[in-house]
Amino acid sequence: MVTLDVDVLSPRALNEKLRALMAQGEEVVVENPRSRHNLGVALPGPGHVTFKGSVGYYCGGLSSGGTAVVEGNAGWGIGESMASGFIRVRGSVGQSVGASLRGGTVVVEGDAGPRAGVAQKGGVVVVGGSIGFLSGFMAQRGKLIALGDAADGVGDSLYEGNIFVGGNIHGLGIDAVIIKPTAEEIDEIESIIAEVGMRLEIRDWKKVVAGRKLWYFDKREGQTWLKV
Amino acid sequence: MCGIGGVKLTQPGPIGEELVQMMSALRHRGTDSTGFALYGPWRDDRLIARLRVDNRERLQSKLKEIEAELQNAGGAFVTPPTWDKADNAKDAFVRLEVAPTTDVERVTTAWIALGGVEAHSFGHSLEIVKDVGDAQTVAARHGIRSFTGTHGLGHCRLATETEVDVAHGHPFWARPFPDVSIVHNGQITNYYKSRRLLEQDGYQFSSDNDSELISVFIADQMKHGKSFEEALRYSIGALDGVFTYLLSIPAGIGLAKDRLAIKPMISAKNEQLVVMATEEQAIRQVLREEIATTSYGQSEVVIW
Structure with missing residues (x-):
């Protein structure tokens, strides 16, 4: 195990060391993150890193592998554009968790802020608590799973992204519709939840997908466009 | 961009030092100008x-x-x-x-x-000190660090709308209302119309900045009978744009956040103080250890 200290290293120097260690499969502990930005960006596998406290923006973004645990909160864009890998946040996250996520898994044990899974292109985002305003906005692929509630505007302007909500939906985004997930889909999301170590219980799962009215312009549906 | 922050203590204390550290941590959000609204003894x-x-x-x-x-x-x-x-x-x-x-x-x-x-x-109680440059530069010239008081606001600016000079730096005073100040992160798109309406009521503005409008708008609403919270809540519907602002009066600090929830705001508190800022790392300058934080979503109003 190797320890790196954010109080001593600049984010750039820390990231260079962290990448080299993780590529060798090391276990790394990052001390004193103090909510600083850009920690652990572009991480390779197969190593593991633990952040001993809260991190700022873009932690774990652009990563291609490895596993990361944040023992605190994370700011905006955790796991942004990650290709593959696994990130777990013990606390809550700010805006745009898993933005443009391409692969891998981001797990948030607390709540997520606005625009969780915005423009998601693959991978899985699991949020133990609630997801904020406009979550899943324009998601193209992948799964966003919220065990708790979804704030207003969920699934706005969706493409082929899938949003699963275990709690209440406080309002749908434009062109978003709720459908009943199939038994196979519920099995799949419950196995994901069990795999990431979250509590399984009976939930009234709702699946939010695109109503597809925004996909093609039809002047008879002009009202839909006027809301955009 | 822009970074904003505020701190409110239960007993008078070193708000100058705290706000300088917070604005230093937000330096990357803008160095066009930095300013402080400091509330000393009444x-x-x-x-x-x-x-x-x-x-x-x-x-x-x-x-x-x-x-x-x-x-x-x-x-x-x-x-x-x-x-x-x-x-x-x-x-x-x-x-x-x-x-x-x-x-x-x-x-x-x-x-x-x-x-x-x-x-x-x-x-x-209020004293606003603002100048061009980053927090360290402004604090060194104007002796911000030694200022003690009950609460205050800070702002570091990345100008998007109006000139880069001292007059257009934040915080703004809600002229002519004594002891009312604002720091703002965002843009108001209908400010010119609102400003014309207030000018017809006799208000005069000291800059072309949209944020100055918000402070006068809120103070005017309060003058016409709205409570602090009611005025902040009313502004979310009346002002168009993306914004998160902190408005301070002698009694404390209020937060209002727009309908799109773009501009961030996080707060944390303990027995001695409540601290709020655009980014958590600014809060961590005042509360160094890990602490529970609260973040805010769309159309939220909070009074501290």
Whole structure:
């Protein structure tokens, strides 16, 4: 195990060391993150890193592998554009968790802020608590799973992204519709939840997908466009 | 971008030092200008005015004109004027303690009409200090660190709308309402119309900045009977744009956040203080250890 200290290293120097260690499969502990930005960006596998406290923006973004645990909160864009890998946040996250996520898994044990899974292109985002305003906005692929509630505007302007909500939906985004997930889909999301170590219980799962009215312009549906 | 923050203590304490550290941590969000709205002890027997005179060489003659206009508006100096110690600077930042009988709007208008004078704040408690440069630069020139008080606001600016100069830096004073100040992160798109409506009611603005409009808009709503919270809530529907702002009055600090929830805001508190900022790392300058934080979503209003 190797320890790196954010109080001593600049984010750039820390990231260079962290990448080299993780590529060798090391276990790394990052001390004193103090909510600083850009920690652990572009991480390779197969190593593991633990952040001993809260991190700022873009932690774990652009990563291609490895596993990361944040023992605190994370700011905006955790796991942004990650290709593959696994990130777990013990606390809550700010805006745009898993933005443009391409692969891998981001797990948030607390709540997520606005625009969780915005423009998601693959991978899985699991949020133990609630997801904020406009979550899943324009998601193209992948799964966003919220065990708790979804704030207003969920699934706005969706493409082929899938949003699963275990709690209440406080309002749908434009062109978003709720459908009943199939038994196979519920099995799949419950196995994901069990795999990431979250509590399984009976939930009234709702699946939010695109109503597809925004996909093609039809002047008879002009009202839909006027809301955009 | 822009970074904003505030701190409110249960007992008077080192708000200057805390806000300088917070704004230093947000430096990457803008270094065009940095400013502080500091609430010191309330003084019934005087008003404190903070001014900027653009020509330091002519400061003495300008101060005589300033005193004459003050007397015309029913005021007088309570103590002799003081100013910053940057003797090589082209401009001077003046602090005046004036009699509470002063007609604030009349004297502000008269001072600005002298030419080369900006009125940054007026209040029994409030003092606004702002200048171009980052937090360290501004704190060094203006002695922000030693300031003690109950609460305050900070702002570091990345200009998107109006000029990069001292007059367009934050915080803004809600002229002519003493002790009301604002820091704002965002843009108001319908500010020109709102400003015209307020100008028709007789308000005068000291800059072209949209954020100054918000502070006067809120203070005007409160003057017409709305509570602090009601005025903030009303502004979310009345103002168009993306915004998160902190507005301060002597009783405390209020937050309002727009309908799109773009501009971030996080807060944390313990028994001694509540601290709020655009980014968590600014909060961690005041509360170093791991602490539970609260973040805010769309259309939220909070009063601290």
